[in-house]
Amino acid sequence: MPDTTSPDTTSPRSTVPLRAAVAALPAYVPGARGAAGRVWKLSSNENPYSPLPSVLSAIVEAASEVNRYPDMYATDLVEALAGHVGVGAEQVVVGNGSVAVLQHVLQAVLDAGDEVVFPWRSFEAYPIAVAVAGGHAVTVPVTPDGRLDLPAMAAAVTARTRAVLVCTPNNPTGPVVHAGELETLLAAVPRDVLVVLDEAYLEFVRDPQAPDGLDVLRRHPNVVLLRTLSKAYGLAGLRVGYAVAEPRLAAGIRAVSTPFGVSHVAQRAAIASLAPTAQAELLERVDALVAERARVTDALREQGWDLPVSHANFVWFGLGDRTAACAAEATAAGVLVRPFAGDGLRVSIGEVEANDAFLAVARAWR
Numbered sequence: 001m002p003d004t005t006s007p008d009t010t011s012p013r014s015t016v017p018l019r020a021a022v023a024a025l026p027a028y029v030p031g032a033r034g035a036a037g038r039v040w041k042l043s044s045n046e047n048p049y050s051p052l053p054s055v056l057s058a059i060v061e062a063a064s065e066v067n068r069y070p071d072m073y074a075t076d077l078v079e080a081l082a083g084h085v086g087v088g089a090e091q092v093v094v095g096n097g098s099v100a101v102l103q104h105v106l107q108a109v110l111d112a113g114d115e116v117v118f119p120w121r122s123f124e125a126y127p128i129a130v131a132v133a134g135g136h137a138v139t140v141p142v143t144p145d146g147r148l149d150l151p152a153m154a155a156a157v158t159a160r161t162r163a164v165l166v167c168t169p170n171n172p173t174g175p176v177v178h179a180g181e182l183e184t185l186l187a188a189v190p191r192d193v194l195v196v197l198d199e200a201y202l203e204f205v206r207d208p209q210a211p212d213g214l215d216v217l218r219r220h221p222n223v224v225l226l227r228t229l230s231k232a233y234g235l236a237g238l239r240v241g242y243a244v245a246e247p248r249l250a251a252g253i254r255a256v257s258t259p260f261g262v263s264h265v266a267q268r269a270a271i272a273s274l275a276p277t278a279q280a281e282l283l284e285r286v287d288a289l290v291a292e293r294a295r296v297t298d299a300l301r302e303q304g305w306d307l308p309v310s311h312a313n314f315v316w317f318g319l320g321d322r323t324a325a326c327a328a329e330a331t332a333a334g335v336l337v338r339p340f341a342g343d344g345l346r347v348s349i350g351e352v353e354a355n356d357a358f359l360a361v362a363r364a365w366r
């Protein structure tokens with residue numbers, strides 16, 4: 001990657017002012033990338049499996065057509081997703097990853113200075129997306145066991161609040177919200193305030209108390225579901241995410257979306273992934289990762305760790321001041337993890353060998 005931070009000495013620096021909200025943005029920190037030599041990349045919650053042969057051939061076939069623009073409305077993909085979710089096509093909006101879809105959701109509803117309530121620590125794209133959309137972030141701390149504090153989030157809603165972001169399972173801590181507490185939040189939030197349910201890790205959830213997003217959306221038209229093919233479906237590199245919303249809201253989100261935001265290759269790969277046989281195979285892989293999550297969690301408990309209950313493809317260590325040092329030890333041992341300085345560290349569930357390598361690192365942290 002080119003180094004974009006070092007000043008170019010051959011041309012003068014610009015004095016064009018950046019928007020104050022943009023100048024103040026924290027940089028999005030991607031998970032560490034592998035250097036030379038054997039490293040296990042457990043830093044970005046990626047799916048460790050490479051694409052299915054059927055998905056790979058859809059990609060290869062689509063590659064020969066990239067001189068053409070993609071289908072602007074991703075008609076076939078939207079149809080496939082609508083069938084998959086069980087809603088009408090007018091309720092689905094796709095985008096260049098669900099991070100982009102979230103940006104479009106916020107741009108569709110926020111005016112300058114409108115408040116957006118979201119948990120913290122949570123997905124690091126949230127403060128950026130809110131600021132870029134001109135909103136004002138109102139953060140509500142997660143509980144010591146990494147759960148969203150929904151009563152406190154409801155209490156943080158004011159007359160200026162336009163949206164509430166609910167990340168379930170919460171990235172990076174792992175717990176899900178429960179259907180009952182979500183219902184209480186939705187009852188407390190005015191009906192003209194948007195509630196975004198970010199379900200990026202939906203397929204990894206095994207908690208019977210987790211809400212059924214579609215059922216929630218049917219009863220609460222101010223809810224928007226955010227989903228992605230980056231995690232369970234293993235297409236992080238192709239960037240396909242989507243929102244499911246009531247048709248009028250969906251049209252508003254679509255109206256602000258980047259034109260041609262999902263590439264032709266990505267559309268075809270996503271459609272191939274949703275084909276029944278492919279989907280069955282992909283969800284078997286998710287089952288295997290969920291089994292690995294249980295194995296890793298049990299082993300960590302045996303080591304003496306008391307961790308939040310994760311329903312995603314990662315685990316969270318609230319290491320506080322030890323975070324940076326522990327992350328450095330992991331890197332030295334060939335395991336890339338994701339530190340959040342001074343707070344804690346997230347470790348993705350990967351292939352068995354990667355998880356074993358990480359368990360040895362975690363034992364040394366004790």
Ligand SMILES: *Cc1c(COP(=O)(O)O)cnc(C)c1O
Pocket residue numbers: 045096097098099100123167171198200227228229230231236239240241
């Ligand atoms: C990974 C993730 C996403 C999905 O990102 P994409 O842009 O679809 O790759 C969305 N929300 C959360 C909380 C995530 O962790």
